[in-house]
Amino acid sequence: MLQKIIAFTIAISSLSLAGNVLQDAIDQAKPGSRLELPAGLYHGNIVINKPLIIDGKDQKAIIEGDGKGTVVTITSSGVTVKNLTIRHSGEEHEKVDAGISMKKTTQCHIENNKIVDCLFGIDMSEVSSSEINDNYIESKPFDLGIRGDGIRLWYSNDNHLSGNHLYKSRDFVVWYSHGNLIEKNRGEYGRYSLHFMYTGKNIVKDNVYKHNSVGIFFMYSQDTVATGNLIQNSLGTTGLGIGMKDASNFVLKDNTIIYCARGLFIDRSPYEPDTTNLIEGNRIIYNSEGIHFHSLSLHNTFVNNIFKGNIENVMNDSYNTRITENEFDGNYWDDYEGFDKNGDGIGDGPYNYYAYADKVWLLNPNIKFFYGSPVISILNFLAKLAPFSEPVLLLSDKHPKMHEGQV
Structure with a gap:
């Protein structure tokens, strides 16, 4: 004073x-x-x-x-x-x-x-x-x-x-x-609404970021909480909502990521041994890609999130790296095709997300242009009816929610 x-x-x-x-x-x-x-x-x-x-x-x-x-x-x-x-x-x-x-x-x-x-x-x-x-x-x-x-x-x-x-x-x-x-x-x-480099123990909450190239990006950082933020319209070739690179012991909770090229971008996170990242209660909706895994990214926990209206809910660009070692439980997936016979709001079977041969369009921007065309729609149908090759399991959620209001 x-x-x-x-x-x-x-x-x-x-x-x-x-x-x-x-x-x-x-x-x-x-x-x-x-x-x-x-x-x-x-x-x-x-x-x-x-x-x-x-x-x-x-x-x-x-x-x-x-x-x-x-x-x-x-x-x-x-x-x-x-x-x-x-x-x-x-x-x-x-x-x-x-x-x-x-x-x-x-x-x-x-x-x-x-x-x-x-x-x-x-x-x-x-x-x-x-x-x-x-x-x-x-x-x-x-x-x-x-x-x-x-x-x-x-x-x-x-x-x-x-x-x-x-x-x-x-x-x-x-x-x-x-x-x-x-x-x-x-x-x-702007470019980066919020960009962290070599930081720790920060709290990021209730911010609104619209029409930027990148919403929030955490790089080489740890021990941070991001909650209640709205990231909207991060578009273009670099567009993403929230990104983590070499980021450890993070909590991303109750954020809304909408209308972005990529919702979550996860690159070699968590990085520090024996750490996890908790992604809980977020609304990842109406993006081109819900989650984009890049490089080795294991031991993230996804709980009670909503994945709705995304063109692809999950993308993994490292095919020699399985993402099944990340934990998914109790999320809502709008493309879940199971039943709920006992009416408890939980799917009777797991939500399994596979990569079929037709997913080649994800890595080829020239083919991506034709997404939604009759040809790609037929390929999607045939891939599920009679896969051209053995599909790769990307993730499994054992207790998928039947309704987004449950999350």
Whole structure:
């Protein structure tokens, strides 16, 4: 908590761009002061090196950079920046030109700011125990691959990031950062809605990600929970809802993945010996592929999930690797063809998913174009009636649910 709050009001007009009045006020303010900025235009590329509160009240106070470097740099702990419009950073990726840059700080608050025309939105390097809440972030109008990240964590632990809206940025990326709570954020028209690298013990919940290339991707990470998230319309050749690569001891629970090219993408996960990943209570619906297994992926547990409306519920692109060592139990499969004679809501026989010879279309995009055509429909029928070759059992669910409402 800031112990000393001093109201410091600055009357300023657009002519202030001739000199950096805001930086002068910051330099003159005592630690713990409160700077309330009336509506107006303020010269950016400022540095906050002491505990201060800077409050724009209603986002009508605009801090504008000169198109080079970072607009607001924070190097002190105990800083609050809120209710501002921050815009017009530089364009250099190697310098991480950003709207707000935080370096080696703790207990900072970045709240309810509008950050636009900034290459990177909020860059956090060695930041801990801070609140990053309710900010709107939009990158520069560049092609997707050369935009900056909306939010970037680097060796930053135990932070709370909530209610932020990333629009047409590149990624929300978390590197070497642990113990963060990431909740109720929204990401649209980006690349990676949320991307983890070498992280652990993070919580990801109740986020909404639409129209991005990738929803959530966990790489080389462990001990994380993702629950209650909605991932929608991750399309294109790289489109997927939630991906795990070399990810161990994860819990994916109560998420909805809908209208994606691939719902779940699992690559060599879990990775650490004697660990499992729990995938429970998720709705994986109306995707091209429900689950895509890539490389050696064993010891995942799938319980009480709904697989509905997917073109293919399961895809395994490593035919010399069986996925039967993953556990499936109590899931709802919309293509289950069994009966429930005793009416307990559980299929009398297991749900067995086979790969027939006609599944060659899954690996050949030229053939995939004809999926749903009469020719492929006839092949599907003949493959079940009289298989061309011995079918391969991909998975077996011993207690399939008869109705999706049971899950």
